[in-house]
Amino acid sequence: MATTLYEQIADDLRRRILSGDLAVGDDVPSEGELAEQWRTSRGPIRNALAALRSEGLVETRRGRPARVVARKAHHPVDVSIPFTKWVRDVGGEPGARTQEISLRRADDDKAQALGIRPGDLVVDVVRLRLVDGRPTMLERLTFIEEVGRVLFDVDLDTVSITEYLDSRGFGYDDIDHEIDAVAADELDAELLDVEPGTPILRLHRVTRGRDGRTFEASDDRYRSDIVRFTVAASGRARQGDHFIRAIGT
Amino acid sequence: MATTLYEQIADDLRRRILSGDLAVGDDVPSEGELAEQWRTSRGPIRNALAALRSEGLVETRRGRPARVVARKAHHPVDVSIPFTKWVRDVGGEPGARTQEISLRRADDDKAQALGIRPGDLVVDVVRLRLVDGRPTMLERLTFIEEVGRVLFDVDLDTVSITEYLDSRGFGYDDIDHEIDAVAADELDAELLDVEPGTPILRLHRVTRGRDGRTFEASDDRYRSDIVRFTVAASGRARQGDHFIRAIGT
DNA sequence: AAGTGGTCTAGACCACGCC
DNA sequence: GCGTGGTCTAGACCACTTG
Numbered sequence: 001m002a003t004t005l006y007e008q009i010a011d012d013l014r015r016r017i018l019s020g021d022l023a024v025g026d027d028v029p030s031e032g033e034l035a036e037q038w039r040t041s042r043g044p045i046r047n048a049l050a051a052l053r054s055e056g057l058v059e060t061r062r063g064r065p066a067r068v069v070a071r072k073a074h075h076p077v078d079v080s081i082p083f084t085k086w087v088r089d090v091g092g093e094p095g096a097r098t099q100e101i102s103l104r105r106a107d108d109d110k111a112q113a114l115g116i117r118p119g120d121l122v123v124d125v126v127r128l129r130l131v132d133g134r135p136t137m138l139e140r141l142t143f144i145e146e147v148g149r150v151l152f153d154v155d156l157d158t159v160s161i162t163e164y165l166d167s168r169g170f171g172y173d174d175i176d177h178e179i180d181a182v183a184a185d186e187l188d189a190e191l192l193d194v195e196p197g198t199p200i201l202r203l204h205r206v207t208r209g210r211d212g213r214t215f216e217a218s219d220d221r222y223r224s225d226i227v228r229f230t231v232a233a234s235g236r237a238r239q240g241d242h243f244i245r246a247i248g249t
Numbered sequence: 250m251a252t253t254l255y256e257q258i259a260d261d262l263r264r265r266i267l268s269g270d271l272a273v274g275d276d277v278p279s280e281g282e283l284a285e286q287w288r289t290s291r292g293p294i295r296n297a298l299a300a301l302r303s304e305g306l307v308e309t310r311r312g313r314p315a316r317v318v319a320r321k322a323h324h325p326v327d328v329s330i331p332f333t334k335w336v337r338d339v340g341g342e343p344g345a346r347t348q349e350i351s352l353r354r355a356d357d358d359k360a361q362a363l364g365i366r367p368g369d370l371v372v373d374v375v376r377l378r379l380v381d382g383r384p385t386m387l388e389r390l391t392f393i394e395e396v397g398r399v400l401f402d403v404d405l406d407t408v409s410i411t412e413y414l415d416s417r418g419f420g421y422d423d424i425d426h427e428i429d430a431v432a433a434d435e436l437d438a439e440l441l442d443v444e445p446g447t448p449i450l451r452l453h454r455v456t457r458g459r460d461g462r463t464f465e466a467s468d469d470r471y472r473s474d475i476v477r478f479t480v481a482a483s484g485r486a487r488q489g490d491h492f493i494r495a496i497g498t
Numbered sequence: 499a500a501g502t503g504g505t506c507t508a509g510a511c512c513a514c515g516c517c
Numbered sequence: 518g519c520g521t522g523g524t525c526t527a528g529a530c531c532a533c534t535t536g
Contacts, residue, residue: 004524030502041526046503061461062503063534181430181448181473199430199448212310224430253505279521290507295522311522312515502534505534517519 006047009038013048015069017057028058028066082141082162087131088140095113095130098156103148110142113206113217124150127189135192136226140219147215170209172216178204179229182221192223199224255296258287262297266306266317277307277315312319331411332388336380344379347405352397360468362455372397373449375438376405384441385475389468396464419458421465427453428478431470441472448473 016022034045039237049066052058058066087094102124111118122142129137141161143151154164165171182202189196201224207216230233265271278286298315301307307315336343340441351373360367371391378386390410392400396419404415414420431451438445450473456465 006524032502042503043525047524049503059533060503061534062532064502066436066503178477179428179450180477181450183448199432201428201430228427228429249523255505281521290509291522292506292508296505298522309522310515311513313521315522500534500536502532504532505530506528507529509523512524513522515519515521 004044005038005040006044006051007047009044009048010051013052014055014057016091017052022068024068026068027064028068030065050207079085082160083129083137084163086161092131093133095133097128097130099126099128101125101151101156103145105153106142110217114142114144115214116144121145123151125151125156125161130225133225136223138188138191138221142217144213144215170215172207172209176206181224182206184221188221194223201227201229203229253293254287254289255293255300258283258293258297259300262301262410263304263306266301271317273317275317276313277317279314285317286432293388323417331409332378332386333409333412341380342382345406346379349374350374350405352394355391359466361461363391363393364463365393370394372400374400374405375414378393380475383475385472387437387440387470391466393462393464419464421456421458429453430473433470437470441470443472450476450478452478 013022013028014042014065015052017229022028026033031042031045031049034048034154035042038045049058049060052066053060056069059069060066084094103121104124105119106116106122108118110122111120114122122145123141125139125141127139127141128135129139142148147165150165150168151161151172153183162172179204182200184192184196184198184200186196188194188200189198190203194200201222203222205212205216205218206214207214207218262271262277271277277283277298280291280294280298283297284291287294298307298309301315302309305318308318309315333343349351353373355363355365355371356370357367359371360369363371365371371394374388374390374397375383376388376390376393380390391397396414399414399417399419400410411421429451431449433441433443433447433449435445435446437443437449438447441449443449450471452469452471454465454467454469455463456467458464
């Protein structure tokens with residue numbers, strides 16, 4: 001899958017860290033050694049390490065080799081990682097209970113978010129997401145028609161929408177998120193099994209495809225007692241230094 | 250101030266973008282042109298552009314010059330930017346009303362967060378932060394003694410703690426954040442002027458200095474109706490591609 | 499003092515956007 | 518087809534950490 005050299009190097013190092021071959025506190029081989037092992041120059045090595053740094057797996061400092069970082073509580077995961085993959089990574093069993101999938105016309109808000117005209121067809125999905133059978137997140141997804149139509153072909157309770165769309169050629173290029181806190185409304189409360197008014201962590205997402213067109217807008221509501229988001233930022237504006245991760249508790 | 254070449258280049262481009270010299274939708278000069286103008290190679294140019302990309306100021310695509318990106322609603326600001334600077338950037342008037350500053354012994358939670366022993370001295374600060382006179386955020390800060398002591402010398406209602414500490418040699422190297430949603434407690438409600446139980450966006454911060462030591466832990470509570478956090482992530486694990494920004498509404 | 503990462507140079511080839 | 522950014526090569530010097 002990894003097409004570029006630095007992605008292969010990053011994948012290999014990631015695998016060694018996650019398998020425990022490289023333990024927390026261990027030094028990653030120096031850039032020089034890695035370059036020799038991969039018979040390459042330092043460029044791709046540095047790109048691979050930048051990716052791992054941005055994922056919070058290693059920290060680097062001038063003068064000493066990159067070091068494997070203590071994983072924050074409960075396996076931090078990049079917020080751009082699909083829910084399904086995130087839950088599996090933290091050792092949980094992901095689940096989904098689809099409440100609704102419908103083809104309808106976009107109202108003004110949705111049209112604006114997706115960059116289409118009000119009245120254009122969109123596909124709405126409402127799905128409750130579970131971790132080990134426990135209600136964790138309620139997602140309201142809206143897709144442009146072309147993309148959303150293919151969702152009628154699959155069982156949304158068992159399929160990862162992100163992975164499925166990727167397999168159908170709708171991979172994402174980048175995502176904008178907005179995070180705020182809202183009170184649980186009646187539907188949130190019922191499905192997430194909390195009292196109405198409970199503070200909910202809301203993540204509003206807009207996803208663009210590789211052609212630059214927005215194809216998905218979503219509103220994910222997380223139980224804040226189960227999920228938090230973590231962010232790390234460096235004071236230096238170097239390569240790959242800002243990132244965000246979500247953690248489950 | 251910028252010591253490295255790529256920081257100078259990034260500063261110059263950032264200034265040109267923020268001043269409107271490079272407008273939204275405009276192409277940034279190509280990497281080749283920039284390299285020629287600065288009489289350098291493409292390396293530093295690419296590092297500078299990676300920084301701007303991570304700040305959400307430009308977007309890049311293979312085959313096309315970098316393009317200045319539409320600023321998201323209300324001037325997004327990196328969450329690692331101090332509150333004071335963030336408010337000024339969005340055109341507001343920052344304010345602070347210090348509720349308390351005290352030297353006391355750390356309890357277990359604070360000691361753990363700061364990496365010190367329970368009973369070690371710490372400095373606690375509770376400050377209400379205002380935007381145009383309106384209560385916006387309540388911060389509870391805890392500093393290790395060495396750093397916190399210098400705060401007794403200044404008027405915390407008018408001074409930016411981050412900027413002041415930086416001037417005293419306590420610049421930060423990196424920061425970890427955790428974001429969740431909580432219900433406003435009695436103090437939150439009174440000072441932020443909301444009903445108790447209102448959903449509050451909480452940002453828990455741990456700041457490390459350039460020597461790697463943790464010197465500050467904080468708990469910032471934002472009125473979620475005023476402040477949201479925004480995040481952008483790219484699907485490709487390249488240089489500088491994950492970042493977070495806070496926006497005011 | 500030796501080794502390391504951070505930065506920089508000066509090239510190169512390829513995939514992609516645009517004309 | 519041409520120019521562009523994405524990737525890669527093979528060096529170099531310096532600041533910093535470590536022994």
